[in-house]
Amino acid sequence: MNSDEVQLIKKTWEIPVATPTDSGAAILMQLFTRYPSNLEKFPFRDVPLEELSGNSRFRAHAGRIIRVFDESIQVLGQDGDLQKLDEIWTKVATSHIPRQISKESYNQLKGIILEILTAACSLNEDQAAVWAKLLDHIYDIIFKAIDDDGNAK
Numbered sequence: 337m338n339s340d341e342v343q344l345i346k347k348t349w350e351i352p353v354a355t356p357t358d359s360g361a362a363i364l365m366q367l368f369t370r371y372p373s374n375l376e377k378f379p380f381r382d383v384p385l386e387e388l389s390g391n392s393r394f395r396a397h398a399g400r401i402i403r404v405f406d407e408s409i410q411v412l413g414q415d416g417d418l419q420k421l422d423e424i425w426t427k428v429a430t431s432h433i434p435r436q437i438s439k440e441s442y443n444q445l446k447g448i449i450l451e452i453l454t455a456a457c458s459l460n461e462d463q464a465a466v467w468a469k470l471l472d473h474i475y476d477i478i479f480k481a482i483d484d485d486g487n488a489k
Contacts, residue, residue: 337473341466342413348457348467349409353402359456360398361389367448374444377435404428408474425474429481439479446471 337345352359368375368385375381380393388394404424411420449471454464 337412337466337469339413341469344463344466345409345412345470348453348459348463349406351457352453353406353409356402356406357395357399359452360401361395362456363401363445363448363452364394364398365389366452367445370448371441371444374441377437377441412470421473422477425477426481429478430485433482433485439482442475442478446475 365385365388368388372385375385378394378397380388380391380397383391383394408421408424411417411424414420450464450468453459453467457463459467
């Protein structure tokens with residue numbers, strides 16, 4: 337990513353990271369509402385959808401999602417940022433491989449993330465394209481880890 341793209345990401349990121357748990361919760365709630373089968377892969381799958389927003393396990397997971405993105409966005413523009421991104425997201429992917437999450441589910445999540453970011457940050461088309469570029473890079477890392485493992489679909 338060039339320096340203008342990095343600055344755009346960092347600037348627009350200030351909005352969702354200001355309320356990390358709520359931002360992560362918005363992403364997960366939209367994912368489970370639109371694609372309910374994804375809830376089965378989470379430790380709070382036994383909690384009814386309408387009760388999730390107040391569930392401590394759900395809120396903790398929601399916050400972790402935003403924290404890993406925040407860690408990623410903080411390294412953008414630093415020396416070795418691509419290697420750091422690779423380390424961050426390979427670790428995330430590897431930790432999720434035992435849950436047998438499909439690439440289709442990951443792609444569903446990717447679409448939801450872009451949708452929520454676009455709405456929350458009032459992204460224009462060019463800004464949304466830069467975020468999509470970052471997510472494409474992150475997803476390349478995740479899918480490589482899944483493919484390298486050989487166990488996930």
